[in-house]
Amino acid sequence: MKRTLSFLLQYGTLVLFGGLGALLLLYGEKEPHASLTENRMLAGFPELSADTVKSGDFMSGLEEYLCDNMPERDWLVEQADLLMSRFSLDGPADEEAAENALYEQVMAMAQEDTTDDTPGPATMEAPALTAAPTAGPTPASTFEAEATPVAVSEASPTPESASPEPVSKKDLSAIPSCALTLTEKNGRLRTIYTFSPENIRGMIMTLDAYRAVLPADGRVFFAQPPFPSVANNLINGLCVDWNSDLEATINAYSDEGVCMVNVLDVLRQPLLDGESMYFTTDHHWTPRAACYTANVMLQTMGIDPKPYDSYSFITYRDFFGSAANGPSYRSSHKPDTLEILIPTTPVKGYKISWDRSEEESPLLFYRPSYAAFLGGTQGPWRRFETGVDCGRCCLVIGDSFANCFLPFLTPYYETVHATDLRGSYYDQRHAQWTVSEYIRENGIDDVYFILSTANGVNTVNLIRTLRDCL
Amino acid sequence: MVFSGLTFLLLFLPSLLILYFLSRGLRWRNGILVIFSLIFYAWGEPIMVLLLIGTTLFNYLVAKRMAACTDVRGKKLCLILGVAGSLAGLLYFKYAGFFLATLADLFGFRLDFAAPRLPIGISFYTFQILTYTVDVYRGKAGVQKNFWRLLLYVSCFPQLIAGPIVQYSDVAAALDERAISLDDFVDGTRRFLLGLGKKVLLANTCGSFLLTVLPTGTGPRSIAGAWLSAFLYSLQLYFDFSAYSDMAIGLGRVLGFSYKENFLYPYLSASPTDFWRRWHISLSSFFRDYVYIPLGGSRRGKARRMLNLLIVWALTGLWHGAAWNFVIWGLYWFMLLVVDKDLSRLWERVPRFLRWLFTLFAAVVGWTIFYYTDMPGLGAHLSALFGGGLPWLDAATASAFRQYALFLPMACVAAAPIVPQLKRMSQRRPWLALGGTVFAVVVGLLSLLFLIRQSYNPFIYFRF
Numbered sequence A: 001m002k003r004t005l006s007f008l009l010q011y012g013t014l015v016l017f018g019g020l021g022a023l024l025l026l027y028g029e030k031e032p033h034a035s036l037t038e039n040r041m042l043a044g045f046p047e048l049s050a051d052t053v054k055s056g057d058f059m060s061g062l063e064e065y066l067c068d069n070m071p072e073r074d075w076l077v078e079q080a081d082l083l084m085s086r087f088s089l090d091g092p093a094d095e096e097a098a099e100n101a102l103y104e105q106v107m108a109m110a111q112e113d114t115t116d117d118t119p120g121p122a123t124m125e126a127p128a129l130t131a132a133p134t135a136g137p138t139p140a141s142t143f144e145a146e147a148t149p150v151a152v153s154e155a156s157p158t159p160e161s162a163s164p165e166p167v168s169k170k171d172l173s174a175i176p177s178c179a180l181t182l183t184e185k186n187g188r189l190r191t192i193y194t195f196s197p198e199n200i201r202g203m204i205m206t207l208d209a210y211r212a213v214l215p216a217d218g219r220v221f222f223a224q225p226p227f228p229s230v231a232n233n234l235i236n237g238l239c240v241d242w243n244s245d246l247e248a249t250i251n252a253y254s255d256e257g258v259c260m261v262n263v264l265d266v267l268r269q270p271l272l273d274g275e276s277m278y279f280t281t282d283h284h285w286t287p288r289a290a291c292y293t294a295n296v297m298l299q300t301m302g303i304d305p306k307p308y309d310s311y312s313f314i315t316y317r318d319f320f321g322s323a324a325n326g327p328s329y330r331s332s333h334k335p336d337t338l339e340i341l342i343p344t345t346p347v348k349g350y351k352i353s354w355d356r357s358e359e360e361s362p363l364l365f366y367r368p369s370y371a372a373f374l375g376g377t378q379g380p381w382r383r384f385e386t387g388v389d390c391g392r393c394c395l396v397i398g399d400s401f402a403n404c405f406l407p408f409l410t411p412y413y414e415t416v417h418a419t420d421l422r423g424s425y426y427d428q429r430h431a432q433w434t435v436s437e438y439i440r441e442n443g444i445d446d447v448y449f450i451l452s453t454a455n456g457v458n459t460v461n462l463i464r465t466l467r468d469c470l
Numbered sequence B: 001m002v003f004s005g006l007t008f009l010l011l012f013l014p015s016l017l018i019l020y021f022l023s024r025g026l027r028w029r030n031g032i033l034v035i036f037s038l039i040f041y042a043w044g045e046p047i048m049v050l051l052l053i054g055t056t057l058f059n060y061l062v063a064k065r066m067a068a069c070t071d072v073r074g075k076k077l078c079l080i081l082g083v084a085g086s087l088a089g090l091l092y093f094k095y096a097g098f099f100l101a102t103l104a105d106l107f108g109f110r111l112d113f114a115a116p117r118l119p120i121g122i123s124f125y126t127f128q129i130l131t132y133t134v135d136v137y138r139g140k141a142g143v144q145k146n147f148w149r150l151l152l153y154v155s156c157f158p159q160l161i162a163g164p165i166v167q168y169s170d171v172a173a174a175l176d177e178r179a180i181s182l183d184d185f186v187d188g189t190r191r192f193l194l195g196l197g198k199k200v201l202l203a204n205t206c207g208s209f210l211l212t213v214l215p216t217g218t219g220p221r222s223i224a225g226a227w228l229s230a231f232l233y234s235l236q237l238y239f240d241f242s243a244y245s246d247m248a249i250g251l252g253r254v255l256g257f258s259y260k261e262n263f264l265y266p267y268l269s270a271s272p273t274d275f276w277r278r279w280h281i282s283l284s285s286f287f288r289d290y291v292y293i294p295l296g297g298s299r300r301g302k303a304r305r306m307l308n309l310l311i312v313w314a315l316t317g318l319w320h321g322a323a324w325n326f327v328i329w330g331l332y333w334f335m336l337l338v339v340d341k342d343l344s345r346l347w348e349r350v351p352r353f354l355r356w357l358f359t360l361f362a363a364v365v366g367w368t369i370f371y372y373t374d375m376p377g378l379g380a381h382l383s384a385l386f387g388g389g390l391p392w393l394d395a396a397t398a399s400a401f402r403q404y405a406l407f408l409p410m411a412c413v414a415a416a417p418i419v420p421q422l423k424r425m426s427q428r429r430p431w432l433a434l435g436g437t438v439f440a441v442v443v444g445l446l447s448l449l450f451l452i453r454q455s456y457n458p459f460i461y462f463r464f
Helices: A002-027 A050-055 A057-068 A073-085 A092-116 A197-213 A228-235 A246-253 A263-272 A287-299 A327-332 A406-412 A435-441 A460-469 B006-022 B026-044 B049-068 B072-107 B122-138 B147-155 B168-176 B182-213 B223-255 B272-278 B281-292 B302-320 B324-342 B352-371 B375-385 B395-403 B407-414 B418-426 B430-453
Strands: A033-035 A040-042 A178-184 A189-195 A220-223 A239-244 A258-261 A313-319 A336-341 A348-352 A358-360 A381-385 A393-398 A415-419 A446-450
Touching (some): A002 A057, A197 A220, A197 A258, A228 A263, A263 A287, A406 A415, B049 B072, B049 B147, B122 B168, B182 B223, B182 B407, B182 B430, B223 B395, B223 B407, B272 B324, B302 B324, B352 B375
Parallel strands (some): A220 A446
Antiparallel strands (some): A178 A189, A313 A336, A348 A381
16 A cells, blocks of 8 residues: 555656646747846747757757746745755854955955056046036035046937927826837837836826925936846847837926936947946846946936046956856856946945934945945945035935945935835834935935836835835 | 756656556567667767767677677687777777877877767766677677667666666666566656755755865865865765666666666775775776776786786776876775775774774875866865865855855765665565655655756766
């Protein structure tokens, strides 16, 4: 009896294997498609021909296809990772200790890199600023104004230039639905995200609400960078263009002083030119892409921002990010290059707790990790005193995409504040002040929303939370 | 194709088993097995499958001619022809580049010779076909009149590309007649699933751990790092290769073949001789039966025995790879075995724990030689094992150790004979056998989970 039961159990396992195989062959996604969590294109069914069989491409392609199209793959991978983590003694504190050890090691390397490749802080040029218009921030008096060409100006039309025809403000019932689309090689449009009128309306209400608590000359900026899996379609040549009409719609229907930058417009040409706008081993955009976006925002205030290439960086050429799943991934993938800015002024950073106590925490950490920017997201509040004497302050509200964006604001603001209002970083029950109180108490002039598509307009709860926290 | 690939697990194996067990009669089953075995081989080597078929055909014809010869001289000529013809392919594909490069270095001439790509499993199937020709010559086995059955012997996919090296006389009967019982299916499947787990969960994790401590192309950064990486490589090699043998033996049993054991917990050995009775047994047996004994073994005096051993171990080293480190590794074991045999009486007086510790130490150092094909890298690692001016511990090793801390003791336990012990106990307690099946199924499903997670899992022994 027990023998028969053993037979049935094992037979069942083999039947399960075979069933999975048949299911994948019959119903698996045959075309390559993007994975949001892994930041890569998942394999489609390989081409079957004499050449692909002879070269072995069909065989390796089939293995990839079976692996990539497994039902509930993301969940399964997550469970496997969870299981592996059970064999580790490391908790968060240990990871921090390990990072510190690594930090010690790479600082020595960074020092060499600085002397070899990049000018050190002492040799850095002052940022290029032009006199700001009355509505914009005052340029730092310590900086000399000089006319530096703006790297992104050609490739990146300002949001105003992309605005549709004027519509009557606040007629929010007339908002159309919008979409982010990819243009395939054959001219066919593929819709990646659609944004319903309700969701757009919610976002506009949030942006307007923030604008209302700012001073008269205050500005609210919003950028919604797509995930790299979307950009990969352009990078890999599967598509020839990408577009979104969301930004123009939001700009048309929101209050004066609110500006949503079309990140797709900003990044299109650099992407097509092969510039590194997204990491290949991480699900974030690169500091270069963040800088291009920041500069477009700054330009709308009449600032002539410093081009990305004129900053100094410490460069790591062995960066593996969030998609790097263990050492086996590392041995089979090429690492990314990570450029970490050397601030133009000695920026001092602080973490602010719920009880208003402050703890020093640097703006940037020099190590090959995306957490190099701000040391990663840490709630509830951050404050960076830039040493720039311009009398203007800003608040950056965002997700992790904001972390590598924020440093590019430091040359133009006296203080840059930051918060991430997502539930895992900000708990309203502990908040001793509302965001509007924080804005008032700290004299904030401008607010920047940097939310990736995963946390943007379609994340109804988060957008409502942004309003509720105000 | 590899056993630990989704193509094999989800498509190849289920299709084969359905067709194999639906067909009635040995002819059909043999035919299906030959076709699937050739597909299995051609999956990784579409063209080289012709070399496999050609080598088999050559030996089939030579053996037939040998059987037809009535005089000893004719038989001997056929044997020489068969052995030389079989080895010619191996020598060309595996060693031509190495020997020519060595000669060019020695005599200082420039050589434009691109070494051919090594066909997968050529070292294994060449030795297998050699056992057929030699066994027919010795009269140990009858000549196989059916070419397809001989092709099945050589190409049978469970043992085709990474062993065990199955001697013809061991499976000759099963080629002509075999029965498969429920016990064969249950035990074989269980062995396969446990082997799959050993490869995917243990060997691959050891490999990942090793890459963290010793990234490819680098040397150790501390003494602890040097020892940990050497130990991890030893574990990875064992799990990787013995897992393949487990899967091969398990699948063989499901299909009605009975293959001999290839590993018997070698890291529990108490002497170098004992180690080689437990590690890659089918290779040791091959060299003993087809090289050492024909050379005279230990029957022709001490000096000749030493020479015979030296030849065997130099060949054993070279069989593993066409590089000098493998030759050094073979000679390293030769020296240990000679000392072990000469001092055996003295050695037996040492407490078993110390003998075990020494043997483990010798094996770990040996695998370090095995790991490096570049001499400066090998020198640096050996020096690091014994100090080499490095710190005791570096941050990366400490961090990796903590990351895999609970895995390491688990892997050590898994290298001990737990399964045979449980199997013995299950004879008295049948529920234990059922528990073993449940465990094997869970291991199989976990392996599938980890295969989905990781796409990089090569078998190390393929390169031999």
